[in-house]
Structures are given as C-alpha cells and as structure tokens.
Ligand SMILES: Nc1ncnc2c1ncn2[C@@H]1O[C@H](COP(=O)(O)OP(=O)(O)OP(=O)(O)O)[C@@H](O)[C@H]1O
C-alpha cells in the first residue's frame with residue numbers, strides 16, 4: 381500500500397534573477413512501513429519536496445496523496461497524520477526534553493495526562509532516560525537529534541518526515557540514530573528521510589530515490605540500484621610464472637556468467653552479474669583445472685557508482 385504518491389509534483393520559485401525550478405515533475409511512490417530515502421547533493425530539491433509533502437509549502441504543479449489524503453484538498457488531514465523534523469530541528473533549549481515532548485503532544489490537543497504518558501513512552505523508545513529531565517541546552521548533537529525525532533513522533537503519526545536526520549553527528553551517534561529509526565519502522569511507522577550520505581542511504585533505506593537538479597534520476601532498493609551499474613567485481617590473485625593466470629583467464633573468459641575480464645599484473649578482474657553466485661562457480665572452474673588461487677575478493681559497486689552513472693558526477697567528490 382502506498383502512503384505517499386506524487387504525480388508531476390513541482391515547485392518553482394520566482395526570484396529577482398528569474399525562475400528557480402527546484403523540483404521538476406516528481407513522480408514517486410512510498411510504501412507503507414518502509415524507510416524511504418531521498419539521496420542527492422546540496423540544492424537537489426530534497427527539502428523542497430519534503431516541505432511540499434508535509435504541507436509546509438504549496439506546490440506550483442502536480443498533485444500528491446499523503447497518508448490517505450489529497451495534499452491540496454485536505455492539507456489539515458494530511459498534517460494530522462504526519463510528523464516532520466526539519467533540517468534545523470525544533471527543540472526549545474530553555475526546557476528539558478520531557479517538557480518539550482509534553483508541550484508538543486499538547487499542541488496536538490492531547491490532554492495533559494495523556495501527553496505525559498506519551499512523553500514517557502518516547503523517552504523509553506528513543507533511549508533518552510539518562511538526559512530527558514535536564515535542560516536541552518546541555519544536550520549533545522546526537523541527544524538533541526533524538527529529541528527532534530521524539531517531537532516528530534509526539535502525536536504518533538503513521539508517517540514521519542526526517543530532513544537530514546544525522547547531518548553533523550559523529551559516527552557513533554549516527555549509528556545510534558539509525559537504530560532508533562529502524563525501531564520506529566519495525567513498530568509500524570513509515571519513514572521518509574533525506575540524506576546526502578551515501579552510506580546512510582545504503583545502510584538505512586529499504587528503498588530510495590536519487591534526486592539531482594530537481595529531477596529523480598533513479599529509484600529502487602540500494603541493492604538493485606547497485607546491481608544496475610555493472611554487476612559485481614571479483615578479483616583473483618594468481619601465480620604468473622607457472623602460467624596459472626593466463627590459463628585462468630582463458631578458462632574463465634569462456635564462462636557465460638563473466639561479462640568482462642581484465643588482467644592487471646598478477647590479478648584477474650572479473651565483472652559478473654551477481655558476485656555471490658559467481659564465487660562458487662569460479663572456484664569450481666579453477667579447481668577442476670587444478671589452478672591454485674592465491675587470493676579472492678568480491679567488491680560491490682557503491683551508490684556513488686550509481687550516482688556517477690546517472691549524472692556523470694560523483695556525489696562523494698561533491699561532498700568533499
Ligand atoms: N525560497 C526559495 N527561493 C528561491 N530558491 C529557493 C528557495 N528555496 C529553495 N530554493 C532553491 O531550490 C533548490 C533546491 O533547494 P532545497 O533546499 O530543496 O535543496 P536540498 O536538496 O534540500 O539541499 P541541501 O542538501 O543543501 O539541504 C536550490 O537551488 C535552492 O537554492
């Protein structure tokens with residue numbers, strides 16, 4: 381079941397220097413219960429899309445259904461069913477985390493007693509017990525980000541938008557936050573997040589879109605996207621003096637599962653469709669011919685290879 385469906389969703393800004401087309405006719409579907417990612421470089425249109433889908437910004441074109449309601453016809457109903465955590469976050473640092481959570485629930489017309497219960501549930505769910513009762517002023521980046529997510533979840537929305545949830549966090553806090561996000565997903569919340577981290581998109585998202593210059597360039601699970609690029613690369617280390625390398629090259633070059641084969645000094649590089657099924661086949665062929673193997677390694681293309689293939693630019697280089 382789709383929880384978000386967009387058709388031709390667009391946003392352009394009129395500026396003094398002309399029209400900025402931030403989002404150009406985006407068609408996409410987010411399924412209920414998944415962690416869906418929007419991966420793209422700075423200025424790609426991630427925040428703009430998310431702000432439209434969360435009713436904070438009016439589209440200039442197209443339409444969308446969000447959490448069962450028409451975005452343009454029933455924005456209030458959409459709002460009741462979503463949580464939104466902005467890139468900057470919304471923590472009031474003059475209060476404790478618990479007070480922030482209670483206030484947020486109260487904003488959604490929840491009574492005081494229920495608001496307190498919800499706050500406690502979130503504190504447990506997001507593992508904030510150690511710091512929930514001190515001033516948010518004293519929180520680390522990761523603690524504040526966890527509270528941000530708690531604020532987005534205070535009215536128990538089935539759909540949560542997270543704009544760059546881990547930007548600026550250290551690796552340990554990021555890993556921790558990924559765990560919290562997975563936990564929310566496992567408890568039934570659909571998560572739509574944006575990121576410009578390749579590893580985050582890869583590790584966290586069930587499915588993702590790559591967006592560049594306001595256009596969706598490709599969409600799929602991290603694995604399918606990577607497989608589309610060029611399959612996997614298997615690297616074999618072989619003896620050269622006894623002819624093993626050349627013999628292996630001749631034998632493996634004939635196999636139908638090998639797309640391409642390259643020699644690089646004492647290493648054979650095989651481009652194959654699926655590494656995990658190719659490995660045992662390679663071993664069988666070499667074993668059958670009595671060829672001794674020194675090393676074997678399997679490498680997967682990364683999401684950066686996907687981005688590179690689609691846009692001609694590297695996301696990693698842009699980030700650096
Ligand atoms: N209010 C505005 N007026 C004019 N241009 C805007 C406005 N808001 C966004 N833009 C432009 O729209 C484009 C998309 O911006 P957006 O904030 O959606 O990018 P993003 O993918 O979220 O980037 P980042 O990774 O840096 O957060 C950018 O070129 C931006 O400068």
Ligand SMILES: [Mg+2]
Pocket residue numbers: 426427428467543
């Ligand atoms: Mg943004």
